[in-house]
Amino acid sequence: MMNGLEKSAISLDQVSKVFGKAGGAGAFTAVDTLDLQVAQGQMLALLGKTGCGKSTIFNMIAGLTEPTKGRVTVDGHDPFRDFDAFRGKMAIVFQGDRLLPWRTAIENVQLGLEILGKSSEERRSIAERWLETLGLRGHENDYPHALSGGMRQRVSIARAFATNANILLCDEPFSALDEMTARKLRAEFVKLVKENGKTAVFITHSINEALEIGDRIVVLKRPANIAIDVLLTPEAKADKQDVIRGQIQGVLAA
């Protein structure tokens, strides 16, 4: 099921991931024959309890983990086998900010651009623009230790957006922040994704966050397979939010 738009940017067909020797003692099935398609321009919120395999799905889409069975494709390519083909086409915002401590804020934002081989003037100009967009003007030359948690996460968002990748993967990027900061950053993040026409997969364990961010919510059950798949039109967000919330709560409580 694709829900919504027609062309799929991300596709998981009958994907399973088993850690340890499949069928052997101690083998752990994290993802079980999962079918999931994400349309271009869609903002998918992937929701599930801790340990339900969200991060495994995330790593397979990112090309950091190979599926045991099935096929993952992003823009028609296998992100694990064609790893280098995704240079500049996919960006990740991680749970922690994961800033390189030996680089200043602006140097951290420039990392992806350096890898893409952009000139130093272009890198600096793009990085300055994104830092300014995220409210970090004046902090360009600060090292990560001198920034607050919220500011560091803003730098990591700037780093992801700076490469102008079409696909954004976000692994609970605001979960370590206080609610006020997280809410503000979420709003900025959604605005930036929409304005820049990105396809995004946003992993979260918060129902409110999923409802706030997603065009579509997929709720996973253990081992990661789809329990609920719902398209969130603006009307559905306005009229049926409580019903959807109740359904999700029911699945997560089971």
Place this chain on the structure above:
Amino acid sequence: MTAAQYQESGASRLGTAALRGVASYVVPFTVIAAIWQIASLFFPPFLFPSLVDVFWRFIGIVTDWSQFVDVLATVLRILAGLAGAFLIGALLAVLMARSRMAHDFLSPALTLFQGIPALSWVVFAIIWFHGIESRIFFIMVMTTLPAFSFQVLGALQAMSRDLTEMVMSFRPSRTKLFTAMIIPAILPDILTAWKVNLGNASRVVVVAELVGATGGVGYQLLQQQQVFDMAGALAWTLQLVFFVLVVQAILTLIESVAFRYRAISERTL
């Protein structure tokens, strides 16, 4: 208290702390020097020479090119040996980090090498090699190689998985991964390894020169021993100590520039 008084008292506290820091270095040396100088009044010069004599002998070595060239020879041997050991050690460490088989083979071999005394390597070198420089280079490399390998391996293994994964998510080339992630992440451990091995190397080079060389600080020490010239022995030893202190200071300076990104609390630990 006014702002000016507060600033003044802060500056005074800083000044006192700096003085205390300098004193903590100077006092032990002064006490040892004083005891030595007193001993020189009661014992013959071949046992406890006056520190004034040692000082002038020290200056004599530095200002006389024919003697100072021996100091330079030793310094170059130390640096060449350390550079060789570091390059080979880093290569072995990368191999061990990348391949389980290489790790299982090299790790016990390096541990074995670590257990061989420096003097044994001197004997092996004399038997295996003809040239003096190749002998000393071999001894220096073999005695410092295991430490460099294990220290670089430890640094590679301690690299943050999260940060590596983040850099990998941008799909860097191998060169870029190396320059943007690996080198900055392991640099603190590399500098520590150099500091530790510098001390070891300066001790080993003297043994190597003592037995298998016709020049250098070790060779000169042997000459002083043969004529029971304690002032000369001390003056030549101090040349080496002075070199180690200078290089340690340079490494510390590099650290303070390269690691300026660290929070102050980390640096003051």
